[in-house]
Amino acid sequence: MSSSNPLRDAQDRRLPRIAGPSGLVIFGVTGDLSRKKLMPAVYDLANRGLLPPGFSLIGFARRQWADEDFAQVVHDAVKEHARTPFREEVWQQLVNGCRFVQGDFDDDAAFETLKETIHELDKAQGTGGNFAFYLSVPPKFFPTVVQQLKKHGLAEQTENSWRRAVIEKPFGHDLKSAQELNRIVHDVFPTEAVFRIDHYLGKETVQNILALRFANTLFEPIWNRSYVDHVQITMAEDIGIGGRAGYYDGIGAARDVIQNHLLQLLALTAMEEPASFDADALVAEKTKVLGAVRLPKDLGKETVRGQYAAGWQGGEKVLGYLEEEGIDPRSKTDTYAAIKLEIDNRRWAGVPFYLRTGKRLGRRVTEIAVVFQRAPHSPFDDTATEELGQNALVIRVQPDEGVTLRFGSKVPGTQMEVRDVSMDFAYGESFTESSPEAYERLILDVLLGDANLFPRLKEVELSWQILDPIEEYWDKHGKPAQYPAGTWGPVEADEMLARDGRSWRRP
Amino acid sequence: MKIDLTDTTASKINNALVEGRRAIGTPAIGMVLTLVIVTDEEHAYDSLKAANEASREHPSRKLVVIKRVSRSPRNRSQARLDAEVRVGTSAGTGETVVLRLYGDVIDHAQSVVLPLLLPDAPVVVWWPVASPLDPVKDPLGALAQRRVTDTYAADEPVSELTTRAANYAPGDTDLAWTRITPWRSMLAAALDQQPDVKVTAAEVEGEDCNPSGELLAMWLADRLGVPARRTVSDGPGLTAVRLETEDGVITLDRTDGSLARLSMKGHPDRAVALKRRETSELLAEELRRLDPDTVYAATLKYGVHRLAGTSAPEQAPAGAPAPDGAKPAPGPAKKGSAPKKAAK
Numbered sequence: 001m002s003s004s005n006p007l008r009d010a011q012d013r014r015l016p017r018i019a020g021p022s023g024l025v026i027f028g029v030t031g032d033l034s035r036k037k038l039m040p041a042v043y044d045l046a047n048r049g050l051l052p053p054g055f056s057l058i059g060f061a062r063r064q065w066a067d068e069d070f071a072q073v074v075h076d077a078v079k080e081h082a083r084t085p086f087r088e089e090v091w092q093q094l095v096n097g098c099r100f101v102q103g104d105f106d107d108d109a110a111f112e113t114l115k116e117t118i119h120e121l122d123k124a125q126g127t128g129g130n131f132a133f134y135l136s137v138p139p140k141f142f143p144t145v146v147q148q149l150k151k152h153g154l155a156e157q158t159e160n161s162w163r164r165a166v167i168e169k170p171f172g173h174d175l176k177s178a179q180e181l182n183r184i185v186h187d188v189f190p191t192e193a194v195f196r197i198d199h200y201l202g203k204e205t206v207q208n209i210l211a212l213r214f215a216n217t218l219f220e221p222i223w224n225r226s227y228v229d230h231v232q233i234t235m236a237e238d239i240g241i242g243g244r245a246g247y248y249d250g251i252g253a254a255r256d257v258i259q260n261h262l263l264q265l266l267a268l269t270a271m272e273e274p275a276s277f278d279a280d281a282l283v284a285e286k287t288k289v290l291g292a293v294r295l296p297k298d299l300g301k302e303t304v305r306g307q308y309a310a311g312w313q314g315g316e317k318v319l320g321y322l323e324e325e326g327i328d329p330r331s332k333t334d335t336y337a338a339i340k341l342e343i344d345n346r347r348w349a350g351v352p353f354y355l356r357t358g359k360r361l362g363r364r365v366t367e368i369a370v371v372f373q374r375a376p377h378s379p380f381d382d383t384a385t386e387e388l389g390q391n392a393l394v395i396r397v398q399p400d401e402g403v404t405l406r407f408g409s410k411v412p413g414t415q416m417e418v419r420d421v422s423m424d425f426a427y428g429e430s431f432t433e434s435s436p437e438a439y440e441r442l443i444l445d446v447l448l449g450d451a452n453l454f455p456r457l458k459e460v461e462l463s464w465q466i467l468d469p470i471e472e473y474w475d476k477h478g479k480p481a482q483y484p485a486g487t488w489g490p491v492e493a494d495e496m497l498a499r500d501g502r503s504w505r506r507p
Numbered sequence: 508m509k510i511d512l513t514d515t516t517a518s519k520i521n522n523a524l525v526e527g528r529r530a531i532g533t534p535a536i537g538m539v540l541t542l543v544i545v546t547d548e549e550h551a552y553d554s555l556k557a558a559n560e561a562s563r564e565h566p567s568r569k570l571v572v573i574k575r576v577s578r579s580p581r582n583r584s585q586a587r588l589d590a591e592v593r594v595g596t597s598a599g600t601g602e603t604v605v606l607r608l609y610g611d612v613i614d615h616a617q618s619v620v621l622p623l624l625l626p627d628a629p630v631v632v633w634w635p636v637a638s639p640l641d642p643v644k645d646p647l648g649a650l651a652q653r654r655v656t657d658t659y660a661a662d663e664p665v666s667e668l669t670t671r672a673a674n675y676a677p678g679d680t681d682l683a684w685t686r687i688t689p690w691r692s693m694l695a696a697a698l699d700q701q702p703d704v705k706v707t708a709a710e711v712e713g714e715d716c717n718p719s720g721e722l723l724a725m726w727l728a729d730r731l732g733v734p735a736r737r738t739v740s741d742g743p744g745l746t747a748v749r750l751e752t753e754d755g756v757i758t759l760d761r762t763d764g765s766l767a768r769l770s771m772k773g774h775p776d777r778a779v780a781l782k783r784r785e786t787s788e789l790l791a792e793e794l795r796r797l798d799p800d801t802v803y804a805a806t807l808k809y810g811v812h813r814l815a816g817t818s819a820p821e822q823a824p825a826g827a828p829a830p831d832g833a834k835p836a837p838g839p840a841k842k843g844s845a846p847k848k849a850a851k
Binding site: 004005006007008009011012013014015016018020021046047049052053054087088089090092093096123124125126128425426 | 694796
């Protein structure tokens, strides 16, 4: 955005941030993610007037499609999945810039066609040579695609235009592979041109963690070891692995979720206040806190992994993990993982962070619960406070986004009796009924070149450093505990907290 | 749920709100503001409908103040307040109280509204029609942080702009200004694409008696520091903006009220969606920020009479001080005369 533009004024906050002239190239455009999330997000952005005139969308896939077929697919995807209502004039604006390039990833001719298409769009739509390449493809194709981009000169930025690469998780499966992947990508694109999507960071509730902590005075004074007893970060899914057996087996819950989503949530919850809200300041604080994470001494006692066994999930009979199609019956892959981490700094020393994730758990929920210590002295007698738990602040990331504060209150009546009550803030109540989808925000940020909400290279490597020793330990010792589908995980996980005199929240 | 109260008071209405909330089982609701809608019986339904839709984005307590016309002198001397309290699904998101004022109480509407404002939350007053010329001095307007008028609904929209400029107080805003946000945003995006271009003149073309055209022209003139013309077409709404530059004209034109075409030298023509928006969307945008809109203020203060074109009035109405250094433009016609086609 040009600061010399006389029509722009920082005071004029009605004018939205519109991306400059640009286009988006999606590799693997026939995939689920592309149809359900990316295309609708592009439409929603256009509908909100946030895309530049002439914005172009190029699909790249093996399918034999003409531009019109592709446009039809986008049209259907948008109609079905877009958040905002379908409007013909918005569609007309988009459809002019829709192109499709057919080919395999190792097909040189196809990449030449892609190059020509980009040139053609620069002329016809005025995209100005600015393109983002979205790699919505399995990780094994990453090297091929980026190499092809390099070979055909598609990654070259000139002085007045940019090229950016967008990659999705998984960012490798351990530190070594992550570094290898980074080497390949950074060989072609400079650091600031690589955007790693962790769609959790695009969620309003996650961005709100920073607002909650640093825009208020109410919480920060107690956000430390003097008041906080422990923190629980949970991401639970009620679904099984579905059709993703090929991807999931051998990866497991810890690599799939803890490495990126949960450690990012931990970093945002535990980090110090950044000097400013720009990408560099933010990443500095996040890497600092991730660097201070300490693994438990006894990995056998302080980590738990599990596999769901057959059971009943919400009134439906479901298979166990080992019985799922395409899974080796002797597989040791974890579908549940719980770990205890500590952070070695003045703010958090001695405060455990319990992270857990799993499939086929009770319900779909992601939340961060900061549980506070009990009052050091209670003037009430034991019977009065029998029903009083620990105070807690719960950030509900999804679904039903919001914040809950739990504290004790006197039960009306003649006796003194204190019981837990909760005070609730729900996004749906105080703000828009539908906040922008994470992908809308993230795609817009890619086009604007705003890297705030994207994990950096260093963060990815640090989180693998945290997880790698645990995975190694699991490889060598024992096998996953079984838990019935539809419950809150294996008993071993409950025992792990019980040893510390604590228990898991039921989210 | 709906509770009807006849010949009532503000405290009875407050009790009814509490009772209504209890009955539907949601004692605390995250309402973020109080929206006071001042209107007449004729416009109440549409205004409330728009407010209810906007409340999906901004859950609010809506107070609809309807001043009833009393026909006989006896009725005029008798003050009466009737209220209709709606909570739950029949009230959009939040709560609605429709207040009907009869007789003397019409002149003391603020005494009814004040006790019904949400504690500690911002207050917005919206006049869908018949906006007061000096909103901040209006007894209801004085209660609010944000005063939303709609010059489009005025009898003499263009001269009203001059009065609004003279009476402007921080917190004033106008839906005629809100309507042009998509135009402004697209024009800014167009200049983003030609960062070094120098604009030498601007022209806004649109239907007559639509103050949005004047506002857009004044905004361009003020921001770009160039002369701006306001010319008249058959609409609908605004139809075109032309920015003369050293390397040709940047044109954004929209003939059908929904899809526009952006053309500029060195770039291909491009289609952009530029739909005329519903009142509810305008209101939702208006409620998004409640701090003073300084850009609106600067635009308004530029002065309608400095625009060239057919619909500028001959001079500022008496009583409205002209901004410094402003010379009355030699306008060809007084507003209200038959619209002439713009001679470019």
